[in-house]
Amino acid sequence: MKTYYPLLILLCAVLLCTACTSSFKWQTLNQSYGRVLEDGSANDQQVLKDLLRKSRVYGKPIFIDFYIKSCRPCRMMDKEVYNQKSVARYLNENFLCYKVDGEDFDGMGIAQRYGVKGYPTMVYLDSEGQVLNRLQGYADADRLTESARTALMKYEMTACID
Numbered sequence: 001m002k003t004y005y006p007l008l009i010l011l012c013a014v015l016l017c018t019a020c021t022s023s024f025k026w027q028t029l030n031q032s033y034g035r036v037l038e039d040g041s042a043n044d045q046q047v048l049k050d051l052l053r054k055s056r057v058y059g060k061p062i063f064i065d066f067y068i069k070s071c072r073p074c075r076m077m078d079k080e081v082y083n084q085k086s087v088a089r090y091l092n093e094n095f096l097c098y099k100v101d102g103e104d105f106d107g108m109g110i111a112q113r114y115g116v117k118g119y120p121t122m123v124y125l126d127s128e129g130q131v132l133n134r135l136q137g138y139a140d141a142d143r144l145t146e147s148a149r150t151a152l153m154k155y156e157m158t159a160c161i162d
Contacts (some may be wrong), residue, residue, distance in 0.1 A: 025092045026099050047106050048113070053098055053126040053127065060126040061155040063148065064094035066111050068103045071119040073138040080140075087141050094152050097125070124151030126158060 055062050065082075067074035081087055091097050102111040102119060114123050114131065122139065124132040126148070133151035135144065 006061065025088075026059070026097055045109070047112055051098065052125075052127055052129050055125070058118060059098060060094065060096050061127070061132060061151060062111075063091055063097045063151075064114075064123045064125065065097070065099045065118060066102050066107070066114075066116045066121040066123065067099060068119050075122045076138060077120055081144055084141050087145060090145055091148060094148065124148065124155075126155050 048082050051062055065074075065077070071152065076152075100107040100110055102108060102116055111121075114121075114134075116123070118136055120136075122135040122144065124134070126132055132154045134145045139147070
C-alpha cells in the first residue's frame with residue numbers, strides 16, 4: 001500500500017496543475033471610474049502605465065480583450081473560445097491577459113487610445129504600449145491563437161534587438 005502513495009501524490013499534482021492552467025487567468029484593472037489624478041491626468045492613463053509596468057516586471061506582452069456587456073460576439077467568445085484549455089493555456093503562459101469594458105470610464109479611455117471601434121477587439125501590446133497585433137470581431141480558437149503567435153513573435157524580435 002505504501003508504494004502507491006508517491007504515485008497517488010504525483011497523480012494529484014498533475015491533475016491540480018492541469019486544472020490550474022485550463023481556465024483563463026484574467027488580470028484586473030486598477031479602476032477608479034474616471035477619477036482625475038493630482039497631476040491633472042485622467043486615471044485611464046495611470047491604469048495603462050500600471051499595465052505596462054507589470055509587462056516589464058514579468059517580461060510578458062499584454063493581451064487585452066475589449067468588450068461591452070451588450071455584445072453578443074463578446075459573450076460567445078467567453079463561452080466558446082476562452083473556455084478552451086489550449087487557448088487558455090497558451091495565452092496564460094505567454095501574456096498578461098486583461099478584459100477591458102469599453103463602456104467603463106477607465107476602459108473607454110484605453111479603448112479610445114487604441115482605436116477600438118467595434119467589439120470584441122483584441123489588442124496585443126508590448127511593454128511600451130505599442131501595438132504588436134490586433135484582431136477585431138469574433139475569432140475562433142485557431143484565429144485567436146494564430147494572432148497571439150504573431151504578436152509573440154514580434155515581441156520576441158523586439159526584445160532581441162533591445
